[in-house]
Amino acid sequence: MEKSISIIGAGTIGSAVAIALNKKFQVIATRRNKEKIKDLESIGIKITSNNIEAVNSSDIILFSLKPIDTAEEIKRMSKELEGKIIISLAAALPIQVIKKFSPKSFVVRAMTNIAARVGGGFTVYSFQKDFPQDKKKIVLEILSSFGEIEEVEEKYMDALTAVSGSGPAYILTIIEAMMYAGLKVGLPRDLALKASYETVLGSAKLVSESGDHPSILKELVITPSGVTIDAIYELEDSGIRTAFMRAIESATNKSKLITESIIEKLK
Ligand SMILES: NC(=O)c1ccc[n+]([C@@H]2O[C@H](COP(=O)([O-])OP(=O)(O)OC[C@H]3O[C@@H](n4cnc5c(N)ncnc54)[C@H](OP(=O)(O)O)[C@@H]3O)[C@@H](O)[C@H]2O)c1
Known part of the structure; x- marks a missing residue:
């Protein structure tokens, strides 16, 4: 049975x-x-x-x-x-x-x-x-x-709750943001969405299957004076990495606070 x-x-x-x-x-x-x-x-x-x-x-x-x-x-x-x-x-x-x-x-x-x-x-x-x-x-x-x-x-x-438990919300925000960016540069909606999520899926697969660090794989896309470096320049200028660090640190702290309040409530 x-x-x-x-x-x-x-x-x-x-x-x-x-x-x-x-x-x-x-x-x-x-x-x-x-x-x-x-x-x-x-x-x-x-x-x-x-x-x-x-x-x-x-x-x-x-x-x-x-x-x-x-x-x-x-x-x-x-x-x-x-x-x-x-x-x-x-x-x-x-x-x-x-x-x-x-x-x-x-x-x-x-x-x-x-x-x-x-x-x-x-x-x-x-x-x-x-x-x-x-x-x-x-x-x-x-x-x-x-x-x-x-x-x-x-x-x-707590840290993993913030990285992978809540993580889909961050990645879905990125997919949505990429889709909007695609609309801004003139792509049809369905194509912009598919191009965005397939890219996220494929990039994750590349990291998972190659076992290489993302910074090494990224170098394969960023060519001197090419297209990608202009986009990377804008992303770095927007503080994308520190935004992620702040976001995940904040979510980790929230998880710890919830534990404290549960313990307090159940006393
Ligand atoms: N959502 C996520 O992505 C996610 C990811 C990782 C972990 N989690 C964890 O998963 C847990 C649930 O999150 P969730 O987002 O799924 O919340 P949720 O959608 O609110 O689900 C909780 C469900 O429990 C039911 N419920 C409440 N009291 C009950 C009771 N006494 N007996 C039986 N059912 C009862 C509620 O329905 P009724 O009001 O009809 O009873 C509700 O549908 C949380 O502890 C969260 O930390 C969630």
Whole structure:
């Protein structure tokens, strides 16, 4: 029989991972307003508003609620969660807080991104201390359904939330900006959009498959007195790199602040 996974809080990210998991696993998804996830039901996912029923139906429970709601639901269902694997996708919610509320479950903290919807996510994860070896395989199988995965030390989670968890929003802004630039120089809309996203996709593939540093690959495009250097001059003049550093530092700090406020609220 297929392994069953219950997803608590099938909103934006929960629905994305439900669709990815549905290909390999039996999936149960919850949401208070279950009318909003009728589309999941139509592809064979069982939907319910009863979290306890969902927890009782699987040994693996994936939480995709807002951080504070994740902590509160885990606290409320602590008894039902005993002996189960909890995969928390909540930003800024430390393993130690989850363990405090559910000491007898096995906890994995993961940070994925919205590209999981098309199997192109990047998911980083940390296991609680002493996570049973024999339970790791199924966790990796689950997280791999979202795309690429990498185990990391939990201390990097705030920074990774800012780089790859929120990252699609930055890259989509770049795609949109490139598309508008294409319109400005006279391209038809569809062509401007396709030229922009295919370029992002291809550049990422180039870095990933060559293993070369982006600065080396960039040199292959920037020829002396050529076209690209004029564009690079404008981008550098706009402070694009420092803008990214400030943005990601600010998002990292926000993640840390959310952790502090969760701990304060749950005292
Ligand atoms: N969005 C992203 O790109 C992204 C990326 C990485 C990580 N995350 C993390 O994923 C988590 C969810 O984010 P999101 O953007 O998917 O938020 P979201 O769209 O608001 O999803 C949360 C869902 O939880 C449901 N919910 C609230 N309380 C519930 C309860 N007691 N029982 C069952 N369902 C409940 C809500 O629907 P109802 O009101 O109908 O119940 C809502 O649809 C957050 O912790 C975030 O940090 C998000």
